[in-house]
Amino acid sequence: MDKLKSPRTGGLLILMAIIAVLPAFLDNAFQVEIAILIFFNAIVCIGLNLLIGYAGQISLGHGAFVGLGAYGSAILTAHQGWDPLLSMVAAATFTGVLCFVIARPILKLKGHYLAMATLGMGIIISIVINTEDQLTGGPDGMYVDGLSFMTSQIHWYWLIGAVLVFSVWASLNLIHSPIGRALRAVHGSEVAAEVVGVDTTQYKVLIFVVSGVFASVVGSLGVYYSNFVTPDIAGFFHSIELVVMVVFGGMASTFGAVVGAAILTILPQVLTFLHDFEHLVFGLILMLTMIFLPKGLVPTLADLFKKGDKS
Amino acid sequence: MSLLKVDNLSIVFGGVKAIDDLSFTIEPGKIHSIIGPNGAGKTTLFNLITGVYTPTTGTVLYENEGVTGFKSYELAARGMSRTFQNLQIFFNMTAIENVMVGAHLHLNRGFFASFFGLPTIKEGDRHCRETCLELLDFVGLRHYADTDTDSMPYGALKRLEIARALASKPKILLLDEPAAGLNPAESREIDEVIKKVAERGITVVLVEHDMKMVMEISDHILVLDYGRKLTEGTAQEVRNNPDVIAAYLGG
Numbered sequence: 061m062d063k064l065k066s067p068r069t070g071g072l073l074i075l076m077a078i079i080a081v082l083p084a085f086l087d088n089a090f091q092v093e094i095a096i097l098i099f100f101n102a103i104v105c106i107g108l109n110l111l112i113g114y115a116g117q118i119s120l121g122h123g124a125f126v127g128l129g130a131y132g133s134a135i136l137t138a139h140q141g142w143d144p145l146l147s148m149v150a151a152a153t154f155t156g157v158l159c160f161v162i163a164r165p166i167l168k169l170k171g172h173y174l175a176m177a178t179l180g181m182g183i184i185i186s187i188v189i190n191t192e193d194q195l196t197g198g199p200d201g202m203y204v205d206g207l208s209f210m211t212s213q214i215h216w217y218w219l220i221g222a223v224l225v226f227s228v229w230a231s232l233n234l235i236h237s238p239i240g241r242a243l244r245a246v247h248g249s250e251v252a253a254e255v256v257g258v259d260t261t262q263y264k265v266l267i268f269v270v271s272g273v274f275a276s277v278v279g280s281l282g283v284y285y286s287n288f289v290t291p292d293i294a295g296f297f298h299s300i301e302l303v304v305m306v307v308f309g310g311m312a313s314t315f316g317a318v319v320g321a322a323i324l325t326i327l328p329q330v331l332t333f334l335h336d337f338e339h340l341v342f343g344l345i346l347m348l349t350m351i352f353l354p355k356g357l358v359p360t361l362a363d364l365f366k367k368g369d370k371s
Numbered sequence: 372m373s374l375l376k377v378d379n380l381s382i383v384f385g386g387v388k389a390i391d392d393l394s395f396t397i398e399p400g401k402i403h404s405i406i407g408p409n410g411a412g413k414t415t416l417f418n419l420i421t422g423v424y425t426p427t428t429g430t431v432l433y434e435n436e437g438v439t440g441f442k443s444y445e446l447a448a449r450g451m452s453r454t455f456q457n458l459q460i461f462f463n464m465t466a467i468e469n470v471m472v473g474a475h476l477h478l479n480r481g482f483f484a485s486f487f488g489l490p491t492i493k494e495g496d497r498h499c500r501e502t503c504l505e506l507l508d509f510v511g512l513r514h515y516a517d518t519d520t521d522s523m524p525y526g527a528l529k530r531l532e533i534a535r536a537l538a539s540k541p542k543i544l545l546l547d548e549p550a551a552g553l554n555p556a557e558s559r560e561i562d563e564v565i566k567k568v569a570e571r572g573i574t575v576v577l578v579e580h581d582m583k584m585v586m587e588i589s590d591h592i593l594v595l596d597y598g599r600k601l602t603e604g605t606a607q608e609v610r611n612n613p614d615v616i617a618a619y620l621g622g
Binding site: 229230232233234236237238239240241242244245247248249251252253254255256257258259260266312 | 422444455462463468
Protein backbone atom coordinates (compact mmCIF):
# COMPACT_ATOMS: atom_id res chain seq x y z
CA MET A 61 0.00 0.00 0.00
CA ASP A 62 2.84 2.33 0.90
CA LYS A 63 4.24 1.78 -2.55
CA LEU A 64 1.04 3.14 -4.10
CA LYS A 65 1.34 6.31 -2.06
CA SER A 66 4.90 7.06 -3.17
CA PRO A 67 4.92 9.86 -5.74
CA ARG A 68 6.85 7.56 -8.05
CA THR A 69 4.46 4.61 -8.36
CA GLY A 70 1.38 6.72 -7.67
CA GLY A 71 2.28 9.23 -10.35
CA LEU A 72 2.93 6.50 -12.88
CA LEU A 73 -0.45 4.90 -12.16
CA ILE A 74 -2.24 8.23 -12.50
CA LEU A 75 -0.51 8.84 -15.82
CA MET A 76 -1.53 5.38 -17.08
CA ALA A 77 -5.11 5.95 -15.94
CA ILE A 78 -5.28 9.31 -17.75
CA ILE A 79 -3.91 7.81 -20.96
CA ALA A 80 -6.35 4.90 -20.68
CA VAL A 81 -9.55 6.95 -20.23
CA LEU A 82 -8.64 9.98 -22.32
CA PRO A 83 -9.82 8.58 -25.70
CA ALA A 84 -13.38 8.41 -24.29
CA PHE A 85 -13.35 12.22 -24.00
CA LEU A 86 -11.78 13.00 -27.35
CA ASP A 87 -14.52 13.87 -29.87
CA ASN A 88 -12.64 14.18 -33.12
CA ALA A 89 -9.47 13.35 -34.98
CA PHE A 90 -8.00 16.78 -34.27
CA GLN A 91 -8.17 16.25 -30.51
CA VAL A 92 -6.57 12.81 -30.81
CA GLU A 93 -3.88 14.45 -32.93
CA ILE A 94 -3.17 16.97 -30.15
CA ALA A 95 -3.00 14.17 -27.58
CA ILE A 96 -0.44 12.31 -29.69
CA LEU A 97 1.52 15.53 -30.15
CA ILE A 98 1.57 15.98 -26.36
CA PHE A 99 2.94 12.47 -25.94
CA PHE A 100 5.68 13.13 -28.47
CA ASN A 101 6.72 16.39 -26.82
CA ALA A 102 6.52 14.86 -23.35
CA ILE A 103 8.94 12.07 -24.28
CA VAL A 104 11.52 14.53 -25.62
CA CYS A 105 11.06 16.67 -22.49
CA ILE A 106 11.60 13.69 -20.19
CA GLY A 107 14.98 13.10 -21.81
CA LEU A 108 15.81 16.79 -21.87
CA ASN A 109 14.82 17.14 -18.21
CA LEU A 110 17.41 14.50 -17.28
CA LEU A 111 20.01 16.77 -18.85
CA ILE A 112 18.70 20.20 -17.77
CA GLY A 113 16.75 19.50 -14.61
CA TYR A 114 18.86 16.79 -13.03
CA ALA A 115 22.40 17.21 -14.35
CA GLY A 116 22.05 21.02 -14.64
CA GLN A 117 23.41 21.24 -18.20
CA ILE A 118 21.50 23.46 -20.63
CA SER A 119 20.88 22.47 -24.23
CA LEU A 120 19.40 24.88 -26.75
CA GLY A 121 19.85 22.43 -29.58
CA HIS A 122 17.68 19.45 -28.82
CA GLY A 123 15.34 20.16 -31.73
CA ALA A 124 18.28 19.20 -33.93
CA PHE A 125 18.37 15.71 -32.41
CA VAL A 126 14.64 15.28 -33.04
CA GLY A 127 15.43 16.38 -36.60
CA LEU A 128 18.26 13.86 -36.95
CA GLY A 129 15.95 11.07 -35.85
CA ALA A 130 13.22 12.21 -38.22
CA TYR A 131 15.44 12.72 -41.26
CA GLY A 132 17.60 9.69 -40.49
CA SER A 133 14.53 7.48 -40.52
CA ALA A 134 12.98 9.24 -43.49
CA ILE A 135 16.10 8.99 -45.65
CA LEU A 136 16.82 5.37 -44.80
CA THR A 137 13.22 4.30 -45.38
CA ALA A 138 12.39 6.41 -48.43
CA HIS A 139 15.73 6.38 -50.29
CA GLN A 140 17.32 3.15 -49.14
CA GLY A 141 14.17 1.10 -48.59
CA TRP A 142 15.17 0.05 -45.09
CA ASP A 143 12.71 -1.42 -42.63
CA PRO A 144 11.24 1.46 -40.54
CA LEU A 145 12.15 -0.08 -37.19
CA LEU A 146 15.70 -0.72 -38.34
CA SER A 147 15.90 2.86 -39.67
CA MET A 148 14.75 4.18 -36.31
CA VAL A 149 17.44 2.21 -34.47
CA ALA A 150 20.07 3.31 -36.99
CA ALA A 151 19.05 6.97 -36.67
CA ALA A 152 19.07 6.74 -32.87
CA THR A 153 22.51 5.10 -32.94
CA PHE A 154 23.83 7.79 -35.25
CA THR A 155 22.43 10.54 -33.01
CA GLY A 156 23.84 8.83 -29.93
CA VAL A 157 27.31 8.56 -31.46
CA LEU A 158 27.17 12.18 -32.63
CA CYS A 159 26.16 13.30 -29.12
CA PHE A 160 29.00 11.26 -27.66
CA VAL A 161 31.56 12.84 -29.99
CA ILE A 162 30.46 16.45 -29.45
CA ALA A 163 29.61 16.09 -25.74
CA ARG A 164 33.16 16.14 -24.40
CA PRO A 165 34.26 19.48 -25.87
CA ILE A 166 30.80 21.06 -25.47
CA LEU A 167 30.12 20.01 -21.88
CA LYS A 168 33.43 21.45 -20.71
CA LEU A 169 31.66 24.79 -21.05
CA LYS A 170 29.34 26.17 -18.41
CA GLY A 171 26.32 28.47 -18.26
CA HIS A 172 25.95 30.92 -21.15
CA TYR A 173 28.87 29.39 -23.02
CA LEU A 174 27.29 25.95 -22.98
CA ALA A 175 24.01 27.50 -24.12
CA MET A 176 25.80 29.21 -27.03
CA ALA A 177 27.65 26.03 -28.04
CA THR A 178 24.52 23.87 -28.08
CA LEU A 179 22.67 26.64 -29.90
CA GLY A 180 25.40 26.75 -32.56
CA MET A 181 25.40 22.98 -32.91
CA GLY A 182 21.63 22.96 -33.42
CA ILE A 183 21.84 25.67 -36.05
CA ILE A 184 24.57 23.82 -37.94
CA ILE A 185 22.51 20.63 -38.06
CA SER A 186 19.48 22.64 -39.13
CA ILE A 187 21.46 24.31 -41.95
CA VAL A 188 22.77 20.97 -43.17
CA ILE A 189 19.22 19.59 -43.33
CA ASN A 190 18.06 22.68 -45.22
CA THR A 191 20.85 22.70 -47.79
CA GLU A 192 21.37 18.98 -48.52
CA ASP A 193 18.22 19.06 -50.63
CA GLN A 194 19.04 16.00 -52.73
CA LEU A 195 18.92 13.92 -49.58
CA THR A 196 16.40 15.82 -47.47
CA GLY A 197 14.24 17.68 -49.97
CA GLY A 198 15.52 20.96 -48.54
CA PRO A 199 13.04 23.50 -47.17
CA ASP A 200 10.15 21.70 -48.91
CA GLY A 201 10.57 18.70 -46.64
CA MET A 202 10.16 15.08 -47.62
CA TYR A 203 7.46 12.45 -47.75
CA VAL A 204 7.77 9.00 -46.13
CA ASP A 205 5.48 5.99 -46.05
CA GLY A 206 3.95 5.27 -42.68
CA LEU A 207 4.00 2.00 -40.79
CA SER A 208 1.85 -0.52 -42.66
CA PHE A 209 0.44 -2.12 -39.52
CA MET A 210 -0.66 1.18 -37.96
CA THR A 211 -3.93 1.46 -39.82
CA SER A 212 -5.77 4.04 -37.74
CA GLN A 213 -4.94 7.09 -35.70
CA ILE A 214 -6.02 5.51 -32.43
CA HIS A 215 -3.39 2.81 -32.92
CA TRP A 216 -0.84 5.60 -32.85
CA TYR A 217 -2.41 7.00 -29.72
CA TRP A 218 -1.87 3.71 -27.89
CA LEU A 219 1.62 3.14 -29.27
CA ILE A 220 2.98 6.58 -28.36
CA GLY A 221 1.07 6.51 -25.05
CA ALA A 222 2.84 3.26 -24.22
CA VAL A 223 6.22 4.71 -25.22
CA LEU A 224 5.49 7.70 -22.95
CA VAL A 225 4.67 5.47 -19.96
CA PHE A 226 7.84 3.49 -20.61
CA SER A 227 9.89 6.71 -20.78
CA VAL A 228 8.49 8.01 -17.50
CA TRP A 229 9.12 4.66 -15.85
CA ALA A 230 12.70 4.42 -17.14
CA SER A 231 13.43 8.03 -16.24
CA LEU A 232 12.21 7.48 -12.68
CA ASN A 233 14.31 4.31 -12.44
CA LEU A 234 17.37 6.18 -13.60
CA ILE A 235 16.85 9.06 -11.17
CA HIS A 236 16.39 6.71 -8.22
CA SER A 237 19.69 4.94 -8.79
CA PRO A 238 23.35 5.71 -8.10
CA ILE A 239 23.53 7.20 -11.61
CA GLY A 240 20.64 9.56 -10.83
CA ARG A 241 22.27 10.72 -7.62
CA ALA A 242 25.56 11.23 -9.46
CA LEU A 243 23.74 13.42 -12.01
CA ARG A 244 22.17 15.55 -9.31
CA ALA A 245 25.56 15.76 -7.60
CA VAL A 246 27.02 17.15 -10.83
CA HIS A 247 24.33 19.84 -10.64
CA GLY A 248 24.98 20.47 -6.92
CA SER A 249 28.78 20.70 -6.87
CA GLU A 250 31.08 19.20 -9.46
CA VAL A 251 34.21 19.39 -7.31
CA ALA A 252 32.50 17.69 -4.37
CA ALA A 253 31.18 14.95 -6.65
CA GLU A 254 34.67 14.34 -8.02
CA VAL A 255 36.34 13.91 -4.64
CA VAL A 256 33.97 11.09 -3.70
CA GLY A 257 34.66 9.31 -6.97
CA VAL A 258 32.08 10.60 -9.46
CA ASP A 259 33.64 11.04 -12.89
CA THR A 260 31.56 14.14 -13.67
CA THR A 261 32.58 14.35 -17.34
CA GLN A 262 31.53 10.75 -17.93
CA TYR A 263 28.08 11.37 -16.43
CA LYS A 264 27.54 14.59 -18.35
CA VAL A 265 28.42 12.82 -21.58
CA LEU A 266 26.21 9.86 -20.67
CA ILE A 267 23.13 11.96 -20.02
CA PHE A 268 23.72 14.11 -23.10
CA VAL A 269 23.72 10.92 -25.19
CA VAL A 270 20.64 9.54 -23.42
CA SER A 271 18.64 12.73 -23.92
CA GLY A 272 19.77 12.91 -27.56
CA VAL A 273 18.59 9.34 -28.18
CA PHE A 274 15.20 10.09 -26.55
CA ALA A 275 14.83 13.04 -28.96
CA SER A 276 15.94 11.00 -31.97
CA VAL A 277 13.47 8.18 -31.30
CA VAL A 278 10.63 10.71 -31.02
CA GLY A 279 11.74 12.24 -34.33
CA SER A 280 11.66 8.84 -36.02
CA LEU A 281 8.24 7.89 -34.62
CA GLY A 282 6.92 11.33 -35.52
CA VAL A 283 7.93 11.06 -39.15
CA TYR A 284 6.22 7.66 -39.51
CA TYR A 285 3.13 9.07 -37.86
CA SER A 286 2.77 12.20 -39.99
CA ASN A 287 4.39 10.74 -43.17
CA PHE A 288 6.02 14.10 -43.71
CA VAL A 289 8.89 16.11 -42.28
CA THR A 290 10.15 19.66 -42.79
CA PRO A 291 13.38 21.27 -41.53
CA ASP A 292 11.41 23.27 -38.92
CA ILE A 293 11.60 20.23 -36.69
CA ALA A 294 15.36 20.73 -36.27
CA GLY A 295 15.07 24.50 -35.98
CA PHE A 296 15.95 26.92 -33.25
CA PHE A 297 12.32 27.61 -32.29
CA HIS A 298 11.55 23.96 -31.73
CA SER A 299 14.61 23.67 -29.45
CA ILE A 300 13.51 26.68 -27.42
CA GLU A 301 9.96 25.36 -27.20
CA LEU A 302 11.28 22.12 -25.68
CA VAL A 303 13.39 23.93 -23.08
CA VAL A 304 10.44 26.15 -22.14
CA MET A 305 8.27 23.07 -21.61
CA VAL A 306 10.83 21.59 -19.22
CA VAL A 307 11.31 24.81 -17.27
CA PHE A 308 7.59 25.62 -17.17
CA GLY A 309 6.61 22.15 -15.95
CA GLY A 310 9.35 22.09 -13.36
CA MET A 311 13.04 21.31 -13.48
CA ALA A 312 14.18 18.05 -11.91
CA SER A 313 10.66 16.63 -12.04
CA THR A 314 9.80 13.91 -14.54
CA PHE A 315 6.07 14.51 -14.17
CA GLY A 316 6.79 18.23 -14.45
CA ALA A 317 8.24 17.60 -17.90
CA VAL A 318 5.06 15.75 -18.91
CA VAL A 319 2.75 18.44 -17.50
CA GLY A 320 4.83 21.21 -19.10
CA ALA A 321 4.66 19.49 -22.48
CA ALA A 322 0.90 18.97 -22.14
CA ILE A 323 0.05 22.54 -21.16
CA LEU A 324 2.34 24.23 -23.67
CA THR A 325 1.10 21.99 -26.48
CA ILE A 326 -2.56 22.69 -25.68
CA LEU A 327 -2.23 26.40 -24.88
CA PRO A 328 -1.51 27.66 -28.43
CA GLN A 329 -4.57 25.69 -29.65
CA VAL A 330 -6.79 27.22 -26.97
CA LEU A 331 -5.49 30.71 -27.65
CA THR A 332 -6.18 30.65 -31.40
CA PHE A 333 -9.43 32.64 -30.85
CA LEU A 334 -7.22 35.58 -29.85
CA HIS A 335 -5.80 35.68 -33.39
CA ASP A 336 -3.04 38.32 -33.47
CA PHE A 337 -2.77 38.46 -29.70
CA GLU A 338 -2.08 34.75 -29.34
CA HIS A 339 1.69 35.07 -28.99
CA LEU A 340 1.34 38.05 -26.68
CA VAL A 341 -0.85 36.12 -24.23
CA PHE A 342 1.35 33.05 -24.58
CA GLY A 343 4.42 35.09 -23.63
CA LEU A 344 2.57 36.74 -20.78
CA ILE A 345 1.57 33.38 -19.29
CA LEU A 346 5.19 32.22 -19.46
CA MET A 347 6.48 35.39 -17.80
CA LEU A 348 3.95 35.21 -15.00
CA THR A 349 4.77 31.56 -14.38
CA MET A 350 8.46 32.30 -14.12
CA ILE A 351 7.83 35.19 -11.73
CA PHE A 352 5.36 33.45 -9.44
CA LEU A 353 6.42 29.80 -9.85
CA PRO A 354 10.19 29.98 -10.36
CA LYS A 355 10.64 26.28 -9.55
CA GLY A 356 8.09 25.38 -12.22
CA LEU A 357 4.53 24.19 -11.98
CA VAL A 358 4.77 20.66 -10.56
CA PRO A 359 7.49 21.19 -7.89
CA THR A 360 5.70 24.34 -6.63
CA LEU A 361 2.39 22.50 -6.33
CA ALA A 362 4.14 19.53 -4.69
CA ASP A 363 5.67 21.88 -2.10
CA LEU A 364 2.23 23.36 -1.38
CA PHE A 365 0.79 19.89 -0.75
CA LYS A 366 3.72 18.97 1.49
CA LYS A 367 3.16 22.08 3.59
CA GLY A 368 -0.55 21.28 3.73
CA ASP A 369 0.23 17.83 5.11
CA LYS A 370 2.32 19.18 7.95
CA SER A 371 -0.18 21.72 9.24
CA MET B 372 56.10 3.03 4.49
CA SER B 373 54.64 6.45 4.09
CA LEU B 374 51.07 6.77 2.89
CA LEU B 375 51.60 10.02 1.06
CA LYS B 376 54.88 11.49 -0.12
CA VAL B 377 55.14 14.95 -1.62
CA ASP B 378 58.40 15.82 -3.42
CA ASN B 379 59.53 19.28 -4.52
CA LEU B 380 55.96 20.32 -5.22
CA SER B 381 55.39 23.78 -6.75
CA ILE B 382 52.51 25.58 -8.37
CA VAL B 383 52.71 28.99 -10.00
CA PHE B 384 49.68 31.24 -10.48
CA GLY B 385 50.66 34.05 -12.86
CA GLY B 386 54.09 34.60 -11.32
CA VAL B 387 53.09 33.90 -7.73
CA LYS B 388 54.53 30.71 -6.30
CA ALA B 389 51.62 29.60 -4.11
CA ILE B 390 53.46 26.40 -3.20
CA ASP B 391 57.22 26.60 -3.48
CA ASP B 392 59.38 23.46 -3.63
CA LEU B 393 57.56 21.70 -0.81
CA SER B 394 58.45 18.18 0.36
CA PHE B 395 56.98 16.18 3.22
CA THR B 396 55.59 12.75 4.01
CA ILE B 397 52.47 11.59 5.78
CA GLU B 398 52.57 8.40 7.81
CA PRO B 399 49.50 6.18 7.96
CA GLY B 400 47.14 6.15 10.90
CA LYS B 401 47.75 9.50 12.56
CA ILE B 402 46.26 12.96 12.77
CA HIS B 403 48.41 15.35 10.78
CA SER B 404 47.81 19.08 10.78
CA ILE B 405 48.91 21.71 8.33
CA ILE B 406 48.96 25.21 9.77
CA GLY B 407 50.21 28.58 8.67
CA PRO B 408 49.13 32.21 8.40
CA ASN B 409 46.45 33.26 5.93
CA GLY B 410 47.66 32.85 2.36
CA ALA B 411 50.36 30.38 3.32
CA GLY B 412 49.06 27.94 0.69
CA LYS B 413 47.27 25.38 2.85
CA THR B 414 44.16 25.04 0.74
CA THR B 415 46.24 25.20 -2.44
CA LEU B 416 48.27 22.30 -1.10
CA PHE B 417 45.05 20.33 -0.49
CA ASN B 418 43.89 21.09 -4.01
CA LEU B 419 47.21 19.84 -5.39
CA ILE B 420 47.15 16.62 -3.39
CA THR B 421 43.53 15.81 -4.19
CA GLY B 422 43.76 16.48 -7.92
CA VAL B 423 41.76 19.70 -8.08
CA TYR B 424 44.90 21.51 -9.35
CA THR B 425 47.79 20.08 -11.35
CA PRO B 426 51.21 21.02 -9.97
CA THR B 427 53.63 23.05 -12.11
CA THR B 428 56.52 20.86 -10.96
CA GLY B 429 57.07 18.13 -8.40
CA THR B 430 55.48 14.78 -7.65
CA VAL B 431 52.89 13.26 -5.34
CA LEU B 432 53.29 9.61 -4.35
CA TYR B 433 50.33 7.81 -2.82
CA GLU B 434 50.97 4.29 -1.53
CA ASN B 435 54.16 4.28 -3.62
CA GLU B 436 52.21 5.05 -6.79
CA GLY B 437 52.92 8.24 -8.69
CA VAL B 438 49.58 10.08 -8.72
CA THR B 439 50.70 13.53 -9.88
CA GLY B 440 48.08 15.03 -12.16
CA PHE B 441 45.49 12.36 -11.37
CA LYS B 442 41.86 13.46 -11.33
CA SER B 443 40.02 13.69 -8.02
CA TYR B 444 37.75 10.76 -8.86
CA GLU B 445 40.75 8.57 -9.67
CA LEU B 446 42.23 9.40 -6.28
CA ALA B 447 38.89 8.74 -4.59
CA ALA B 448 38.93 5.24 -6.10
CA ARG B 449 42.32 4.76 -4.43
CA GLY B 450 40.99 5.80 -1.03
CA MET B 451 41.53 9.55 -0.80
CA SER B 452 38.70 11.90 0.08
CA ARG B 453 38.33 15.40 1.45
CA THR B 454 36.03 18.14 2.69
CA PHE B 455 36.02 21.81 1.70
CA GLN B 456 36.67 25.08 3.45
CA ASN B 457 33.75 26.69 1.65
CA LEU B 458 30.87 24.26 1.91
CA GLN B 459 30.43 22.08 -1.17
CA ILE B 460 27.10 20.48 -0.31
CA PHE B 461 24.69 19.14 -2.92
CA PHE B 462 21.95 21.58 -1.96
CA ASN B 463 19.51 19.96 -4.39
CA MET B 464 19.43 16.80 -2.26
CA THR B 465 18.57 15.63 1.25
CA ALA B 466 21.21 14.89 3.88
CA ILE B 467 21.08 11.13 3.40
CA GLU B 468 21.27 11.50 -0.40
CA ASN B 469 24.40 13.62 0.01
CA VAL B 470 26.01 10.82 1.98
CA MET B 471 24.77 8.21 -0.50
CA VAL B 472 26.58 10.07 -3.31
CA GLY B 473 29.68 9.53 -1.19
CA ALA B 474 29.14 5.77 -1.49
CA HIS B 475 29.01 6.07 -5.30
CA LEU B 476 32.12 3.96 -5.92
CA HIS B 477 30.79 1.06 -3.89
CA LEU B 478 27.46 0.72 -5.70
CA ASN B 479 26.33 -0.94 -8.92
CA ARG B 480 26.47 1.83 -11.52
CA GLY B 481 25.48 -0.18 -14.60
CA PHE B 482 23.42 1.96 -16.99
CA PHE B 483 20.96 -0.67 -18.19
CA ALA B 484 20.47 -2.11 -14.71
CA SER B 485 19.56 1.42 -13.54
CA PHE B 486 17.44 2.24 -16.61
CA PHE B 487 15.28 -0.86 -16.18
CA GLY B 488 15.23 -0.56 -12.38
CA LEU B 489 16.59 -4.06 -11.76
CA PRO B 490 16.22 -5.42 -8.21
CA THR B 491 20.00 -5.40 -7.67
CA ILE B 492 19.94 -1.59 -7.89
CA LYS B 493 17.08 -1.25 -5.42
CA GLU B 494 18.64 -3.80 -3.07
CA GLY B 495 21.99 -1.99 -3.27
CA ASP B 496 20.33 1.35 -2.51
CA ARG B 497 18.45 -0.06 0.47
CA HIS B 498 21.68 -1.43 1.92
CA CYS B 499 23.52 1.80 1.10
CA ARG B 500 20.87 3.83 2.92
CA GLU B 501 21.42 1.72 6.05
CA THR B 502 25.19 2.21 6.06
CA CYS B 503 24.80 5.92 5.31
CA LEU B 504 22.34 6.29 8.20
CA GLU B 505 25.04 4.80 10.44
CA LEU B 506 27.48 7.39 9.13
CA LEU B 507 25.00 10.17 9.85
CA ASP B 508 24.68 8.71 13.33
CA PHE B 509 28.48 8.71 13.59
CA VAL B 510 28.63 12.47 13.00
CA GLY B 511 25.49 13.06 15.07
CA LEU B 512 23.09 13.98 12.25
CA ARG B 513 20.76 10.99 12.06
CA HIS B 514 17.73 13.14 12.87
CA TYR B 515 18.44 15.23 9.75
CA ALA B 516 18.51 12.21 7.40
CA ASP B 517 15.55 13.18 5.21
CA THR B 518 15.90 16.94 5.63
CA ASP B 519 16.62 19.06 2.56
CA THR B 520 20.15 20.32 3.00
CA ASP B 521 19.18 23.91 2.15
CA SER B 522 17.28 24.10 5.44
CA MET B 523 20.06 22.67 7.65
CA PRO B 524 22.27 24.79 9.94
CA TYR B 525 25.85 25.59 8.94
CA GLY B 526 27.46 23.54 11.69
CA ALA B 527 25.48 20.45 10.70
CA LEU B 528 26.52 20.86 7.05
CA LYS B 529 30.18 20.88 8.09
CA ARG B 530 29.67 17.49 9.70
CA LEU B 531 27.59 16.27 6.76
CA GLU B 532 30.61 16.82 4.50
CA ILE B 533 32.65 14.57 6.78
CA ALA B 534 29.97 11.85 6.67
CA ARG B 535 29.84 12.10 2.87
CA ALA B 536 33.62 11.77 2.61
CA LEU B 537 33.57 8.78 4.99
CA ALA B 538 30.97 7.04 2.80
CA SER B 539 33.62 6.71 0.09
CA LYS B 540 35.57 4.52 2.58
CA PRO B 541 38.79 6.55 2.44
CA LYS B 542 42.19 5.49 3.78
CA ILE B 543 43.17 9.13 4.02
CA LEU B 544 40.80 11.99 4.72
CA LEU B 545 41.78 15.61 4.18
CA LEU B 546 39.73 18.09 6.19
CA ASP B 547 39.96 21.72 5.10
CA GLU B 548 39.08 23.92 8.09
CA PRO B 549 36.30 21.73 9.47
CA ALA B 550 35.79 24.09 12.42
CA ALA B 551 35.82 27.38 10.49
CA GLY B 552 32.89 29.57 11.43
CA LEU B 553 31.70 27.31 14.23
CA ASN B 554 31.03 28.33 17.83
CA PRO B 555 33.10 26.71 20.61
CA ALA B 556 30.47 24.04 21.35
CA GLU B 557 30.18 23.02 17.68
CA SER B 558 33.94 23.12 17.41
CA ARG B 559 34.25 20.59 20.23
CA GLU B 560 31.78 18.30 18.47
CA ILE B 561 33.90 18.39 15.30
CA ASP B 562 36.91 17.69 17.51
CA GLU B 563 35.27 14.51 18.79
CA VAL B 564 34.28 13.42 15.29
CA ILE B 565 37.85 13.84 14.01
CA LYS B 566 39.25 11.79 16.89
CA LYS B 567 36.70 9.05 16.21
CA VAL B 568 37.61 9.06 12.50
CA ALA B 569 41.28 8.58 13.40
CA GLU B 570 40.34 5.76 15.77
CA ARG B 571 38.77 3.96 12.81
CA GLY B 572 42.27 3.74 11.34
CA ILE B 573 41.75 6.50 8.80
CA THR B 574 44.69 8.84 8.35
CA VAL B 575 43.50 12.40 8.91
CA VAL B 576 45.14 15.47 7.42
CA LEU B 577 43.77 18.66 8.88
CA VAL B 578 44.00 22.28 7.87
CA GLU B 579 42.73 24.38 10.73
CA HIS B 580 43.01 27.84 12.25
CA ASP B 581 41.71 26.82 15.67
CA MET B 582 45.13 26.44 17.37
CA LYS B 583 43.70 24.97 20.54
CA MET B 584 42.14 22.18 18.53
CA VAL B 585 45.25 21.62 16.39
CA MET B 586 47.63 21.44 19.37
CA GLU B 587 45.32 19.12 21.24
CA ILE B 588 44.58 16.47 18.64
CA SER B 589 47.53 16.47 16.21
CA ASP B 590 50.24 13.82 16.29
CA HIS B 591 52.27 15.74 13.75
CA ILE B 592 52.16 19.33 12.55
CA LEU B 593 53.49 20.87 9.33
CA VAL B 594 53.88 24.66 9.32
CA LEU B 595 53.66 26.52 6.00
CA ASP B 596 54.55 30.12 5.29
CA TYR B 597 54.52 31.72 1.81
CA GLY B 598 54.18 28.27 0.24
CA ARG B 599 57.30 26.89 1.90
CA LYS B 600 57.80 24.55 4.80
CA LEU B 601 58.68 26.56 7.90
CA THR B 602 59.06 23.57 10.18
CA GLU B 603 57.42 20.30 11.18
CA GLY B 604 57.21 18.13 14.25
CA THR B 605 55.05 17.45 17.29
CA ALA B 606 52.83 20.09 18.83
CA GLN B 607 55.43 20.74 21.51
CA GLU B 608 58.25 21.21 19.01
CA VAL B 609 56.24 23.49 16.79
CA ARG B 610 54.93 25.63 19.62
CA ASN B 611 58.44 26.47 20.81
CA ASN B 612 59.92 27.12 17.39
CA PRO B 613 60.93 30.81 17.14
CA ASP B 614 60.25 30.92 13.36
CA VAL B 615 56.67 29.84 13.94
CA ILE B 616 56.16 32.48 16.59
CA ALA B 617 57.62 35.11 14.27
CA ALA B 618 55.41 34.04 11.36
CA TYR B 619 52.26 34.21 13.41
CA LEU B 620 52.98 37.29 15.49
CA GLY B 621 55.15 39.16 12.99
CA GLY B 622 58.71 39.98 13.80
